[in-house]
Amino acid sequence: MSNYSAKSGADNIYQPSLARIVRILPQIKDHRLFELRFEDPEMRRSFTYNPGQFVELSVIGTGEAPVSISSSPTRPGVLELCVRKIGRVTEALFRLPLNSVVGLRGPYGNGFPVEAMERNNLLIVAGGLGMAPLRSLLWYVLDNRSKFKEIILMFGAKISEEMLFKFELLSLLDRTDMKCLLTVDKDEEGTWPVQVGVVTRLFDFVEIDPEITYAIVCGPPIMYKFVLEKLLERNLPKDRILMSLERRMKCGVGKCGHCSVGYKYTCIDGPIFTYWDAINLPEMI
């Protein structure tokens, strides 16, 4: 797997590079998609990343927070971050007007092992903001469609109004080269066009060949439990289940100690871990 090291400020690993917010796309309540462009043209050209990697985003005057890259490296030029407003840095970001400047450093983390995943079926299971890193992977595999076998996306939200990237994902329903399964837990108005029910119910609609499938799971903690159960029921090997973990982060580069989980640092050894890694690390789940 190619692993890109930090491109920002070669001799200072903490140096943020300036980037401009060129578009703000409101998503659901308290979630926005920010399109960013590096100020430095050289950075714009040289910044490459793997799906599943993240950046440290600085709001000048407030602080730094790790955010997954939501765009795909197959579509260079802009960088998209999908952010939920939840604390100091994210609130400050939401207060910034269009065309403001923020700081970025990265990309960090291991990202998905996309090369090892080639020539396999992919089962992508997302819940809530878990779609942020998985959207990067999704567009990456769709833009490299011939390298992968079957692609299935399962994504659940509580209600239609809470589905991230809803219109973009609904447009995938028509694609014949993948199976896009979108579900909402509740549909009181009866307007949701496809499945209703929790995300695990979507497993009723798919065949899984455990020998040649990678499952990729990212979502809120409770989702993992139920999805993992389903995957193990279908005999998926534990080292073919990939999950993205979240821990408190400060440095993003394996120094500050905040993101430790068992013997590893989420920021450099992860955030993508196999389920096998997970059960071998105390504290992981």
Added chain:
Amino acid sequence: MQIVKLPKENLDKFVGSLSKFGEIHAPIKKDENTYLFSKIEDLSKIELNYNRTILPPKKYFLPPTETIFRFSPEKGYEPPKDNLNRKYVLLGVHSCDIHGLKILDLVFSGTYVDNYYFTRRKNTSIIGVSCIPDDMCFCRSMETDFVEDGFDLFLSDMDDSYLVRIATSLGDDMVRASQSLFKEVDKEDIAEYKRKSNEMKNYFKIGLELYNLPEIMDLEYESKIWGEMGEKCLSCGTCSMVCPTCYCYDVFDELNLDGKTGERRRRWDSCLFKDHALVAGGLNFRKERSSRVKNRYFHKQRGFVAQYGRPSCVGCGRCIQSCPAKVDIVEVITKIRSVDYE
């Protein structure tokens, strides 16, 4: 390694000569039984016969707090122009603390090199000194009672003189600059050195057994000891501050009065603090004190072994000496290892 002899009556002259290699810092006595590394203005204040300093030498390389950037909306983030390049001579560092620095080197290097740390590291020469363990030292158990590298010179106390190991070309320059103060090592010195060396083990009052410790810790992951320690520990974080190998830090932005410009700073942090693993929205991965104490011990004695091949404790005894709740690392590990303790 080249070894020469420095008679003690020449020590002051030699130390005086070191100021051309950098600002001299060495242990001084603060109170009865408390020592600290400090800038030396008066050579007579230097205390080379000391058990341990309150803070380890890490404070010179990872200061308790430091500015990593100044920021402004116009210029973004700029590293401070402070003089990271100032030269220092750190005199009187014990073997365990040199190992502590070598462990920090592992952490701050790798794919991402922390140059705030390494610039200071490069600009600071280290002169080690031998010591006699007290009742809180267990460096021998941690295999840090002897050090092969990580210093420029190392002084071994021979009562009337020091045997001086010269480990680097800079160390050699220091000796050469005052060549006349040094003598050759003779047969008697060698015999005396061996005698002292063989006696060393008799001084240790406490120790722990490393053999199979990682596996035993895995087996005792659910041990009731963690609950007991959680009850005792106050989450004050002192043990992390005084530890030569604890490196956790927090980063925060501070605004100036203009509300626009400011500084990004970092400061020592502790995994014992309640919010260490707290994420936005309120989820805390180590909410219980017991889980935080357990994490500290697991990281030092278990996790670090998995990552870097050795424990990250050097047996300096500082956490034992400083803990207000009398949490004692040797006692904890001894209990975990004991067959009778379930």
